[in-house]
Amino acid sequence: MGADSVLLLAVAGVASGLTGSIAGLASLFSYPALLAAGLPPVAANVTNTVALFANTAGTAAGSREELRGQGRRLLRLALLAAAGGSVGAALLLSTPASAFGDVVPWLIALGSALILVREPLRRLAENSPHFTAGGLRARLPLAGAVLLVGLYGGYFGAAAGVLMLAVLSMSVNEPLRVTNAVKNIATGAANVTAAVAYAFLAPVHWAAAAALGLGCLVGSRIGPVVVRRLPEKPLRVAIALAGLGLAVSLWWQGS
Known part of the structure; x- marks a missing residue:
């Protein structure tokens, strides 16, 4: 690999780190750079992970302020995401790399739309007699x-952070910066689990x-x-629109 490619990947890593931690769109820069x-494609996907x-x-x-007091929640979400990431990695290693190609843009578009309409949907859910904010009915769908999302992140990963942010945003009422920090740890758990598998098997x-990783660390x-x-x-709104833009781009490339 030449010096120009190393520089390209380092710069793309900084952009990926920024967009990943802010919007869950790290692969928007990292995957094309690879x-x-x-x-x-397959080597780029696993190297990216x-x-x-x-x-x-x-x-x-960078998020110690936002993550303070979130220990139990982070552990629960990280274990779920890691379990999903393990299944996703196993699927990638045993199925064609294009298996999710058709559905990926739609998943990203759905997650982006949910971020946009989070408040109306949350009010609707809270007013429903079948919804209990802290009860079992609320927690079971969230866990699933x-x-x-962890499975998706372990398999492909593009905009997994957007999907995770949408899921977490619908389940709690808290500042976006806190949800975003929790999202980063949850998707990271799925990513790390898959990365360990890929390090040995891919x-x-x-x-x-x-x-790429050095740039990501900085960004x-x-x-x-x-x-x-x-x-x-x-x-x-910017996160949601960026996610929709990525969905359209992936759909266009696959059509």
Whole structure:
């Protein structure tokens, strides 16, 4: 791998760390950069998953303020996401890489739309006699959704953070910056689980992963600081629109 490719991946890593920690869209920059560096799709996918481990480390370090007091919640969500990530990694290693190709844009579009309409849907749910904010009926769908997003993150991962943010946003009433920090740890758990499997069983390009991961570490450390200073509603709209843009782009490429 030449110096130009290393520089490309490092810069893409910084952009991925920023967008990943802020909007859950790390792969918007990292995956195309790996393809541009000459990696085939499957190798790019697994290398991307390994490199984005740095995203979790950076956002955890940068979000200590938001994560304070969230220990039990983080443990529960991380275990669910990690279990899903393990299944997703197993699926990738045993099925064609294009298996989710048709459904991925629709999943991303759905998650983005849910972020946009979070408040009306939350009010509707809270006014429903079948909804209990802290009860079993609320927790079971959340657990299943986190597990499925973890599975998706372990398998492919593009905009998994958008999907996780949508799921968590519908389940709690808290500042977006807190939900975003929790989202980063949950998706990171799925990512780390899959990355361990890929490190031993898949064609990871380690030089590319190192260059990309270093950039991700820098960008993801800055991201939470940026989130604290941005107004919540415009940030939520920007995340949703970016997710919809990615969904359209992936649909266009696959058509």
